[in-house]
Amino acid sequence: MNTATEERTPDTVVGQLVDELAGSLGVLLVALGTRAGLWKELAGAGPMTAAELAGRTGVAEPLVREWCRAQAAGGYLTYQPKDGTFMLPDGVAGALLRGPGLAMVDACTDMFRSMGAGFDEFAAAFAAGRGFGWHRHDALFWHGSDALTRVALPPELIGAALDQLGSVTATLVTGGSVLDVGAGYGTPTLAVAEHFPAARVLGVDYHEASVAHARATAADAGMADRVRFEVGTATDLPGADYTLVTFFDSLHDLGDPVGALVQARAALAPDGAVMLVEPLAADRVEDNLTPSGRMFYAVSTLICTPNAVSQTAGTGGPAPLGTQAGEALLRETAAAAGFTRVRRLPVEAPLNLVLELRP
Missing domain, CATH: 3.40.50.150 (Vaccinia Virus protein VP39)
Structure with missing residues (x-):
């Protein structure tokens, strides 16, 4: 709740706007994952690299790589730096694929x-x-x-x-x-x-x-x-x-x-x-x-x-x-x-x- 008029610096406001833009673009990326079949391939598949996901979906690897990184930044995928793999957690899969998440988006x-x-x-x-x-x-x-x-x-x-x-x-x-x-x-x-x-x-x-x-x-x-x-x-x-x-x-x-x-x-x-x-x-x-x-x-x-x-x-x-x-x-x-x-x-x-x- 925000009922106060607390002092905010220009930097904090710009930071909030960046977050707003990231969230807005993130919605489009979630929808893009549905249309390209990325979420479906990730569900229950365990960790995989962007190249492996690209091979399963037919989407160009550079595009899948950037999409996966964006989803990891948004908290929808986990990322393992050691082997460069991404994974869709069961809880996220439940909300997106078995729940209303993807249909809503x-x-x-x-x-x-x-x-x-x-x-x-x-x-x-x-x-x-x-x-x-x-x-x-x-x-x-x-x-x-x-x-x-x-x-x-x-x-x-x-x-x-x-x-x-x-x-x-x-x-x-x-x-x-x-x-x-x-x-x-x-x-x-x-x-x-x-x-x-x-x-x-x-x-x-x-x-x-x-x-x-x-x-x-x-x-x-x-x-x-x-x-x-x-x-x-x-x-x-x-x-x-x-x-x-x-x-x-x-x-x-x-x-x-x-x-x-x-x-x-x-x-x-x-x-x-x-x-x-x-x-x-x-x-x-x-x-x-x-x-x-x-x-x-x-x-x-x-x-x-x-x-x-x-x-x-x-x-x-x-x-x-x-x-x-x-x-x-x-x-x-x-x-x-x-x-x-x-x-x-x-x-x-x-x-x-x-x-x-x-x-």
């Missing part, structure tokens, strides 16, 4: 590539206070975002949350209906449908390209008969009497979060509920000044809040939540929308918190 790399190509346009909109809507990104960005969603919100996590909604869960097991707001490519929406095969599910999103992709995915999965996707906004939701309305990491993307929850409450059946999934955060800013908080604040600045601002710029409308709203502010937002019962679900989600809202 690959998804973010696609998003970074997209944002880099469009940075001038984004910076101009940012400086002018206009915001930057989701539709102004490109397909590479949208695909990367969906891949990241698959890492952060796997089906087993979504299912664990859905199983804790009491009467709502019981209704959806035998039927009922679900409305997913801000469905995007529909990955969580389809996870809900897979968890409740008897339920009817509708996903809405303002972004036409995402809706088209979600429809195609539902058709490929053989679920188009009971899972639909429509173009729509969070302030004009279609239908009524839903057993469950869901927001999967989407409320903070909206220009009017209270208005969206008002609409969601109005769309519920009398015994229905809203399930709200948002990034994990502390309630106080100073408690979010951590590496994780820094990442989320960066995502908020570059992606989520610009989308929300694009919906309200010049209207004098409500302030967006940002990606580090915290449970207290989310509860306040729910109360402002007319919800009287808010319960945090005991779900093991390293990057998210899950709230159940009832009128």
Whole structure:
């Protein structure tokens, strides 16, 4: 946490910037290792020289040599000076190859590539206070975002949350209906449908390209008969009497979060509920000044809040939540929308918190 304005010399600041650049380039090198098959060959192989790794992968030895040295400097590989060998430790292999590490990096790399190509346009909109809507990104960005969603919100996590909604869960097991707001490519929406095969599910999103992709995915999965996707906004939701309305990491993307929850409450059946999934955060800013908080604040600045601002710029409308709203502010937002019962679900989600809202 950094709440003080301690004296820092120019040298220490430049040193920090060098660390920043090293980390940014390091992410690209991790992704490069995936595409070149380097991580796969290193896993479980024991110590090997750069030349040996080059021989296994077909990548030129000088390139592999520099890549290995960079990974050793970053702590992903160990290096033995005596024989010049590199090794991928089991713990690192577990995180990268058997855990979410490489999938997360690959998804973010696609998003970074997209944002880099469009940075001038984004910076101009940012400086002018206009915001930057989701539709102004490109397909590479949208695909990367969906891949990241698959890492952060796997089906087993979504299912664990859905199983804790009491009467709502019981209704959806035998039927009922679900409305997913801000469905995007529909990955969580389809996870809900897979968890409740008897339920009817509708996903809405303002972004036409995402809706088209979600429809195609539902058709490929053989679920188009009971899972639909429509173009729509969070302030004009279609239908009524839903057993469950869901927001999967989407409320903070909206220009009017209270208005969206008002609409969601109005769309519920009398015994229905809203399930709200948002990034994990502390309630106080100073408690979010951590590496994780820094990442989320960066995502908020570059992606989520610009989308929300694009919906309200010049209207004098409500302030967006940002990606580090915290449970207290989310509860306040729910109360402002007319919800009287808010319960945090005991779900093991390293990057998210899950709230159940009832009128």
